[in-house]
Amino acid sequence: MVMADDPPRRQPTLEAVAELAGVSRSVASRVLNNAPHVSRVKREAVERAVRELGYVPNPTARALATRQTGAAALVVSGEDPSIFADPFFAQVIVGASAALEEADLHLMLCLAATDRGRRRVEELLRGKGADGVMLMALRENDPLARTADEAEMPVVFGGRPVGTAPRWYVDVDNTGGAREATEYLLSRGRTRVAVICGRLDTEVGRARYRGYRDAMLAAGLEPFPPNEGDFTEPSGADVMAALLLQHPDLDAVFAANDNMAAGALRTLREAGRRVPADVAVVGFDDLAAARMADPPLTTVHQPIAALGRETARMLVALVHGETPTPLILPTHLVRRASA
Amino acid sequence: MVMADDPPRRQPTLEAVAELAGVSRSVASRVLNNAPHVSRVKREAVERAVRELGYVPNPTARALATRQTGAAALVVSGEDPSIFADPFFAQVIVGASAALEEADLHLMLCLAATDRGRRRVEELLRGKGADGVMLMALRENDPLARTADEAEMPVVFGGRPVGTAPRWYVDVDNTGGAREATEYLLSRGRTRVAVICGRLDTEVGRARYRGYRDAMLAAGLEPFPPNEGDFTEPSGADVMAALLLQHPDLDAVFAANDNMAAGALRTLREAGRRVPADVAVVGFDDLAAARMADPPLTTVHQPIAALGRETARMLVALVHGETPTPLILPTHLVRRASA
DNA sequence: AAAGGGGGTGGGAGCGCTCCCATTGGAAGC
DNA sequence: GCTTCCAATGGGAGCGCTCCCACCCCCTTT
Numbered sequence: 161m162v163m164a165d166d167p168p169r170r171q172p173t174l175e176a177v178a179e180l181a182g183v184s185r186s187v188a189s190r191v192l193n194n195a196p197h198v199s200r201v202k203r204e205a206v207e208r209a210v211r212e213l214g215y216v217p218n219p220t221a222r223a224l225a226t227r228q229t230g231a232a233a234l235v236v237s238g239e240d241p242s243i244f245a246d247p248f249f250a251q252v253i254v255g256a257s258a259a260l261e262e263a264d265l266h267l268m269l270c271l272a273a274t275d276r277g278r279r280r281v282e283e284l285l286r287g288k289g290a291d292g293v294m295l296m297a298l299r300e301n302d303p304l305a306r307t308a309d310e311a312e313m314p315v316v317f318g319g320r321p322v323g324t325a326p327r328w329y330v331d332v333d334n335t336g337g338a339r340e341a342t343e344y345l346l347s348r349g350r351t352r353v354a355v356i357c358g359r360l361d362t363e364v365g366r367a368r369y370r371g372y373r374d375a376m377l378a379a380g381l382e383p384f385p386p387n388e389g390d391f392t393e394p395s396g397a398d399v400m401a402a403l404l405l406q407h408p409d410l411d412a413v414f415a416a417n418d419n420m421a422a423g424a425l426r427t428l429r430e431a432g433r434r435v436p437a438d439v440a441v442v443g444f445d446d447l448a449a450a451r452m453a454d455p456p457l458t459t460v461h462q463p464i465a466a467l468g469r470e471t472a473r474m475l476v477a478l479v480h481g482e483t484p485t486p487l488i489l490p491t492h493l494v495r496r497a498s499a
Numbered sequence: 500m501v502m503a504d505d506p507p508r509r510q511p512t513l514e515a516v517a518e519l520a521g522v523s524r525s526v527a528s529r530v531l532n533n534a535p536h537v538s539r540v541k542r543e544a545v546e547r548a549v550r551e552l553g554y555v556p557n558p559t560a561r562a563l564a565t566r567q568t569g570a571a572a573l574v575v576s577g578e579d580p581s582i583f584a585d586p587f588f589a590q591v592i593v594g595a596s597a598a599l600e601e602a603d604l605h606l607m608l609c610l611a612a613t614d615r616g617r618r619r620v621e622e623l624l625r626g627k628g629a630d631g632v633m634l635m636a637l638r639e640n641d642p643l644a645r646t647a648d649e650a651e652m653p654v655v656f657g658g659r660p661v662g663t664a665p666r667w668y669v670d671v672d673n674t675g676g677a678r679e680a681t682e683y684l685l686s687r688g689r690t691r692v693a694v695i696c697g698r699l700d701t702e703v704g705r706a707r708y709r710g711y712r713d714a715m716l717a718a719g720l721e722p723f724p725p726n727e728g729d730f731t732e733p734s735g736a737d738v739m740a741a742l743l744l745q746h747p748d749l750d751a752v753f754a755a756n757d758n759m760a761a762g763a764l765r766t767l768r769e770a771g772r773r774v775p776a777d778v779a780v781v782g783f784d785d786l787a788a789a790r791m792a793d794p795p796l797t798t799v800h801q802p803i804a805a806l807g808r809e810t811a812r813m814l815v816a817l818v819h820g821e822t823p824t825p826l827i828l829p830t831h832l833v834r835r836a837s838a
Numbered sequence: 839a840a841a842g843g844g845g846g847t848g849g850g851a852g853c854g855c856t857c858c859c860a861t862t863g864g865a866a867g868c
Numbered sequence: 869g870c871t872t873c874c875a876a877t878g879g880g881a882g883c884g885c886t887c888c889c890a891c892c893c894c895c896t897t898t
Contacts, residue, residue, distance in 0.1 A: 171627065171651075173854055184878040189856060197876055216626035220568060221854035223559045224883050231607070242593045242804075250589040254581045257610055264619070266628075267608045268570070271596055280603070287555035288510065289605075452791060465581075512884055523848040528886060536846055560884030563853050842897070851888085858881085867872075 172213040181209035192217060231266040232475055233290040235281050237304050238297045241273045247447050248464055249296075252318065255468025256294065263476040265291065272304055285311040292475045294318055300361040314478035318471040320363045328478065330471040330487045334364055334444075337460035337491030338371025341414050341442040344458075344493055346379050350412035350440055356399045356424060357386045358416035365391075368416040368444060389420045396423025404431055411439060412499070418443040418450045421457055425498070440499035455497035462491045511552040520548035531556060570605040571814055572629040574620050576637045580612045586786050587803055588635075591657065594807025595633065602815040604630065611643055624650040631814045633657055639700040653817035657810040659702045667817065669810040669826045673703055673783075676799035676830030677710025680753050680781040683797075683832055685718050689751035689779055695738045695763060696725045697755035704730075707755040707783060728759045735762025743770055750778060751838070757782040757789045760796055764837070779838035794836035801830045 178188040183202050190198045191206040198206075209215070223229045234256055236243055243249055253269070260267050268290060272281045284290055285307050292314035298305055298321040305326075308315045317329035345353050355372045358365030369386050376383035387403060389395035396415055400423060403410060415421035421443030425435060433439045435455055443450060446461035470487055477484040517527040522541050529537045530545040537545075548554070562568045573595055575582055582588055592608070599606050607629060611620045623629055624646050631653035637644055637660040644665075647654045656668035684692050694711045697704030708725050715722035726742060728734035735754055739762060742749060754760035760782030764774060772778050774794055782789055785800035809826055816823040 171625075171854095174856095175854075178878095185855085186857080186878055187876085190877095193856085197874095199876065202876085214625070216622055218854055219622070219626050219628045220559060220562045221883090222856075224563050224885085225854080225856040227883075229559060241597055244592045244596060245586070245589040245804075247584065247586070247589070250584040250586070253583045253608070257583060257608060258580055261610070261613070261616055261619070264615075266619075266623075269592070269596060269606045269608055271600070274600070276603075277600055280600070280605075283555055283558075284605075286510075286553070287558055289558045449791075452788075465584075510884095513886095514884075524885085525848055525887080526846085529847095532886085538846065541846085557884055560853090561886075563855090564884080564886040566853075840898090843895090845892105845894095847890105847892080849888105849890085851886105853884105853886085856881105856883085858879105860877105860879085862875105862877080864875095865873090868870085 171218065172215045174215070174217065177206060177209045177213060177215050180213060181205040227288070229289065229291050230264070231268050231290045232260055232472065232479070233268040233270050233281075233284055233293045234296070235270045235272055235284075235293055235304070236296050237272045237299060237302055239273050241271055243271070243273075243297065244269070247449075248445070251464035252296065252468035252471075255465035255470075256472040257468075258465075259469040259472035259476065263472075263479075265476065265479075278304070282307050285313060285315075288313065291479045292316070294471050294475055296471075298322075314475055316471050316475045316478065318467060322361060322363045322366070325486070328474055328484065328486060330467060330474055330489065332462045332467060332489050333491050334367035334462075335371040335374070337444060337462065337493075338368040338414065338416070339375045340371075340491070340493050341444065341458075341460050342372045342375035343379075344495075345412040345414065345440055345442060345499060346375065346381075348412075348440065348499065351381065352407065352410045353381070353412040353414060354384045354403045354407060354410045355387065356396055356403070356413060356415040356420050357388045358391045358420070360386060360388050365416060372414050389416070389423075391417050391419055393419045393423040393426075396420025397427045398423070400424040400427035401431075404428075404433075413439060413441055415441065415443050418445040418447050418453075418457060418459055421459065421498075422449065422453055425453060425455075425457070436497065436499050442493075442499045446494050450494075451496070453498070458496045458499035459494055460491050461494045463489050510557065511554045513554070513556065516545060516548045516552060516554050519552060520544040566627070568628065568630050569603070570607050570629045571599055571811065571818070572607040572609050572620075572623055572632045573635070574609045574611055574623075574632055574643070575635050576611045576641050576643050578612050580610055582610070582612070582636070583608070586788075587784070590803035591635065591807035591810075594804035594809075595811040596807075598808040598811035598815065602811075602818075604815065604818075617643070621646050624652060624654075627652065630818045631655070633810050633814055634660075635810075637661075653814055655810050655814045655817065657806060661700060661702045661705070664825070667813055667823065667825060669806060669813055669828065671801045671806060671828050672830050673706035673801075674710040674713070676783060676801065676832075677707040677753065677755070678714045679710075679830070679832050680783065680797075680799050681711045681714035682718075683834075684751040684753065684779055684781060684838060685714065685720075687751075687779065687838065690720060691746065691749045692720070692751040692753060693723045693742045693746060693749045694726065695735055695742070695752060695754040695759050696727045697730045697759070699725060699727055704755060711753050728755070728762075730756050730758055732758045732762040732765075735759025736766045737762070739763040739766035740770075743767075743772075752778060752780055754780065754782050757784040757786050757792075757796060757798055760798065760837075761788065761792055764792060764794075764796070775836065775838050781832075781838045785833050789833075790835070792837070797835045797838035798833055799830050800833045802828050 178185045272278045296318040300322040373383040443459035450457040635657040639661045712722040782798035789796040789798045
């Protein structure tokens with residue numbers, strides 16, 4: 161009596177499909193990749209065998225042979241692991257996910273927050289663990305920038321890193337948006353327009369301050385010095401309080417993001433200033449929270465999902481051997497009650 | 500004159516490392532996986548060669564040989580691609596990402612919204628494109644459930660699917676939370692406690708209604724029938740309006756999530772009912788928005804990041820060949836002004 | 839002194855796929 | 869009728885790694 165071996169129950173291989181269809185592995189492979197040079201008869205035989213065996217190609221083996229993993233990584237630098245919970249990144253992920261799906265690439269999410277995370281990203285970059293990488297939220301002198309530079313792999317930056325412009329990036333027109341916001345305040349007759357900056361070790365923070373400053377100078381006004389917050393609500397409240405002390409007569413404030421604008425609103429409310437009657441406030445980002453603020457926040461809208469989508473598309477283009485050009489997405493002012 | 504060939508500039512292989520170190524591939528491999536049976540001398544020689552060549556193992560080749568991809572997938576079912584922007588999922592991702600990093604697994608994000616997405620997930624599941632899969636937000640009769648069942652791959656459900664309990668899952672105590680919320684309303688002397696249900700084709704929606712109903716019955720009160728919303732703010736407003744028409748005398752309402760509770764608050768405000776004086780409101784989720792609501796929302800807190808983290812940990816355990824047990828995470832009521 | 843362990847080592851066979859290339863045979867061209 | 873050409877085909881060599889296994893050598897046991 162023959163005992164059945166403990167059956168390893170392995171997935172059928174291409175070899176098995178070929179055998180069942182009575183053809184060679186080569187032919188079966190061609191059918192699967194629908195390459196030419198296969199007769200109608202054999203093609204159908206292979207298709208039948210695939211169905212019968214429930215065959216699904218092994219992506220790992222394919223990856224090894226083609227030297228393509230079929231995946232792209234979204235790498236987020238920064239120290240806070242909960243950055244993925246940030247509504248901004250969540251939107252980026254939505255856009256990137258959609259664009260990668262179109263190109264049949266998988267999305268890997270990597271956080272370079274811990275040492276371990278950074279090591280893993282480095283291995284990914286240097287060991288060809290993905291077909292390409294999107295890099296976001298790099299900080300000043302981020303070591304990731306160099307690793308990425310040395311990696312022989314397509315890399316697209318979402319948002320420019322501080323200082324240098326990489327070869328390929330997608331960014332939002334931060335300077336233009338900040339300028340528009342400031343110009344709007346000026347056009348409403350405000351003349352003492354203060355600013356609450358974001359972190360100046362980020363390009364976003366710098367670019368938005370530049371936009372503010374440009375608009376002020378163009379109007380012949382003295383820009384406020386860069387009062388730095390860190391993009392959080394409390395920091396906005398703090399900077400606002402300091403501003404009120406130093407410049408009790410200010411009649412408007414441009415905050416470099418909505419969180420800080422919300423903090424500013426809180427401080428103004430507590431100080432008994434009416435918004436917008438006494439002080440007009442404009443933010444940046446146009447997150448959902450801006451609409452809910454009291455009063456609803458006038459803010460610069462930026463296309464966040466589009467940022468993710470276009471970053472991914474640029475990466476796909478690179479993976480396909482094309483040569484895209486850097487992209488800067490437009491922003492626009494959304495007028496609500498706060499200004 | 501010898502022309503240099505166009506140099507393919509390929510990554511050094513283990514073979515190259517071995518050659519440079521003057522050992523065999525086997526020994527080099529052992530060093531890399533720090534396996535025993537390697538003399539000190541050769542170990543150091545290999546390490547030196549690795550450094551000199553800047554060698555990084557090719558994860559794809561390793562994956563093929565070991566039959567392990569080193570990645571886990573978080574699959575989200577549902578029709579709306581922007582689900583990743585949902586603050587709930589964003590938190591889940593944070594937790595899952597952290598837990599997978601501990602186990603040195605990469606996180607792949609898959610959305611089974613479109614046909615293409617579903618096909619890709621199916622290939623992932625059946626073609627062993629990952630070492631394991633976390634499945635979330637399955638809907639009633641979701642075909643993914645069967646595919647997952649047939650896949651010979653560890654699968655952990657985040658939140659139970661409708662009806663059946665899978666072999667491995669991590670869930671939140673929805674019923675207990677809803678019961679506690681309702682009991683709290685009753686303990687404050689409310690007796691006409693209405694309910695705004697979530698979608699009843701989801702287990703979350705059903706479980707939370709069960710909790711409400713149980714508490715009402717236990718108090719000897721007649722539970723309201725399941726008035727179904729779809730977890731969105733507008734639906735909460737609509738259901739609330741209908742409830743006010745049918746039961747003008749209600750003095751409390753339990754909404755199955757914060758979004759719908761916010762809608763209810765809006766309707767109540769427009770109807771001139773004071774909260775909580777006339778009508779007390781309790782929500783579920785404890786998202787950031789609950790704190791910002793007017794009045795701040797009393798709600799059932801659920802540990803969302805922990806849900807993601809524990810789901811991932813359970814998956815890791817399965818991948819390592821262990822046999823974990825399903826897990827239900829506790830919820831607790833957060834008392835604010837609305838009730 | 840012969841037999842019996844192991845540690846250390848390298849050869850080689852996969853893992854499951856792609857793709858180059860040699861081979862075949864029939865249609866088209868002279 | 870005989871080259872010429874090309875679609876169709878299958879064999880085989882990788883892709884870069886892991887891991888089984890046979891082998892050697894030296895140090896203990898009986």
